[in-house]
Amino acid sequence: QEVEFAMNTSATPDVLASPFLDVMFNEEKVGYVIGAFGMILRSTDDGATWDPWIEQTDNTRRMHLYGLDERDGVFYIAGEQGLLMRQDPQTQQFTTIETPYNGTYFGVRALPNLLLAYGLRGNLYASRDDGGQWQQIDTGINASLISAVDAGQQMIMVSQSGAMIALDKLSLSVTPLHASRVGEVFAASGTGRDSEMVVTFFSGAKLVEIAKAN
Template sequence: MISREPHNNRNLSLAGAKPARTCFTAVRTCLMTACLMAVMHSVFAASTSTVSEVLDTAAQSVDERLSVPVLSVARVGDALIAVGPHGVIQRSTDGGQSWKQMPSPVSTDLVQVRFVDDRNGWIVGHDSLVMHSSDGGQNWKVQLDGRSLLKLLNDYYQPLADKGNDEAARVLNETATASSSSATPGVLAAPLLDVLFDPQGNGFVVGAFGMVLHSTDNGAHWQPWVERSDNDRRMHLYGLAQRNGVFYISGEQGLLLKQDVAAERFTHVELPYAGTLFGVTALDDLLLVHGLRGNLYASRDDGQQWQKIETGITSSLVSIVKQGDRWLVVGQGGELASLDRNALTVGKLRAAKGGEVYGASDSGKPGALVVSRFSGAGVLDIATAE
């Protein structure tokens, strides 16, 4: 089982919300291509496992002679962690030149990996999965999955619904419908797409169909925030960023949300762009959002006014990465651009060869970027690319 993806439909809800996909989203979160199926079945034994089984079954060992698709890569101290389909987790200690498979307690598809310091990191993926590592990515423990999330939503919203809270009742209804229509009853199988914590242990998880979960203890406990966001249409939520304890969420159809800490909710930020936003970057003096067809927008006043940055990139933007003293914009097609954060202009770099790029990370080595691809994690030499 490679993936369980949302399909197209404009009737949006947890029960079967189906916001529009893009090529990047379909590839990164689902990888539903015949080519991938052929490759993955040559790496792993063919499987018809149920959702419950992939959540209870450790990832199989990878045949090191074959390339394994990677969906996300992140730097942690002097190491790199890469994740992908079938629960595969890999670790590199030489800047991405070689990789070693790490133990993984699940065999569901892994979508995103993030670290907050040299020890603590999180992975999110399909089947509402959240995993945590406290040793730099060498070992991982499940914090949440589609079974525990279903119980969490019911336990949280039922008392509120019983008191006449209409929003809680709506979420309960959506949850019940989603559960009853799941291929595996008792499991919410929708993918979680990003996770982010601050150094104090305060963080969020976001995902398909408007899912938002909040934790104040590094993910040991979670509180649903589905109804605490200005996202009534349950748009997919793709990216997270934070600065000074305030979190931002990017999503479908130009959706950008900012945390109102006092009100304990996410409020809508107006944008002059209605296309999907795959990511948001929050710097001290600059807010950036990136999405389809090379679209990149910047704001110096926390979203009050926006300026479009002409990137010269035609494919979707998948990452903005700090590499040394510069910021690099990475396109799905392998295009690279260097961002001047003062002038808000970009210098186009030489395009990277090797196929579509799903994400990128600083490698820890000057002039080198690590990207996640269908063919695995690869290192790009950008020192002489300008």
Template sequence: MGSYNKKIALLMLGVLLTLLHRGVQAATYVDVLDLPARPSALAARSPLLDIAQAGQRLVTVGQRGHILYSDDAGQNWRQADVPVSSDLNAVHFPTAGQGWAVGNDGVVLHSSDAGATWSKQLDGRQIGDLMFKHYSDLASAEPGNEQWAGLAAEGQRLIEEGADKPFLDVWFANDQLGYVVGMFNLILRTEDGGQSWTPFQDRTDNPQGFHLNAIASTGDALYIAGEQGLLLKWDGAGQRFAAVQTPYQGSFSGVVGKPGEVLAYGLRGHVWRSTDGGATWHPLASGVQSSITAAIVDADGRFRMFTQAGHMLVSGAGDAALQRLPQAQQSPVAGAALAANGALLLVGSRGVRALPVE
């Protein structure tokens, strides 16, 4: 066989092997929404994105569907049984036993055993249908209301685009009433512990459809933080999330607070404080340029804030500035929580680590 014929033969063999390989891949492909998270001895050192208290237990979530829990203040971690491999962005436990986690691909998970095992309540393959039906029914009941038709069309668009819209945060008032929020004004509410979900896009003052980055309670109010200066507050009388005016036009990544005081934080170290329910806001100097990515109220009632670069900042009531605390090691922080023994647990790109509270 001549060299030219050999080249043709090798080329054809390569094409055949490629087609066979692709056929095997196609035959063995499993959607991450149907693929359980794989056990990993390195899960506690893999990227983790949020952490929460479940009574005395700590529960953290992260990439590839990893959920871990600890009963000894973060010294040892066990990996939970999770039915999906989607990246998980947030976790919340309103009670010691009942908890919810959300993430990419529109996934919503529920645990009734303090985070040891999880079941899927919702994913992005269902959300478009859910929205389309809900707003189509409203459009039929009020044919002259253009808002319903527009939101039904948004539901149809989600059906066509598939399960690619992530939920970014979750909050529950108790084991029945809760919200999940995400990109492009994606927000759903449940009143039965996640057995059913109601689209809530018509109940937010967010006409431009900005991302909803976080939802949190301050004890006396419920806020949603979003991009491009969007800050919403639950209005019980109007049964909607009403816009709160702030002097800041950058994106908010979160809200932390306690009755009578709330801090909204975001890009490049920006922090704004309100002590009158969001009527007026004043800047709180952070001394850093890194984005603030997590915040908690510690056992002494002080605000502790953490940045993408790993800074730890602390503030007391009435302080004009945050104080930066030195650390022996510094790594990016995505979430923070306090353990029952007072230890501070931080999660981020390098997994989880415990620090004594100073």
């Protein structure tokens, strides 16, 4: 009913007015798109058709949903006011993962033996037991973290201001990085080379060289 109402009241007929903020598919062509006001749609045919999935989430307050990740067929969702959810493989319901932070998470990364949640004001939390216990990581960054790029033994955490750190996946130690300033960053992605990445900002995408700060 919510989706039908949103479609019928949209300024553009048959187009949802709620912004979509992330999308992800697994190798089995199952995927989700998430966005503002708790909007979430599910597809099992690589995006050819979609089903509303709002009622399958622990998000009755309709918090904005910002980030998706997937590990071994299980999807994770990060959102505002400390919302972090994990999919139940049996019921497909997204259930809440308790975390020590009640600010907005802009992203989640589900790695083997490591779960990361990151967001406002450089906040970064790590769990070795899939969300049972958490450790706060001192990033030294005050801007919001908006992307986590896999770089071998490290994760490169990228902030909205363009500041970056390298997080060691094993020790969870942090190394500041130097990157050319590119303005307000919207997202970042790896290129296959640890010394560079692609960042997107208002005027487009740019290849950025990264190195350890002096």
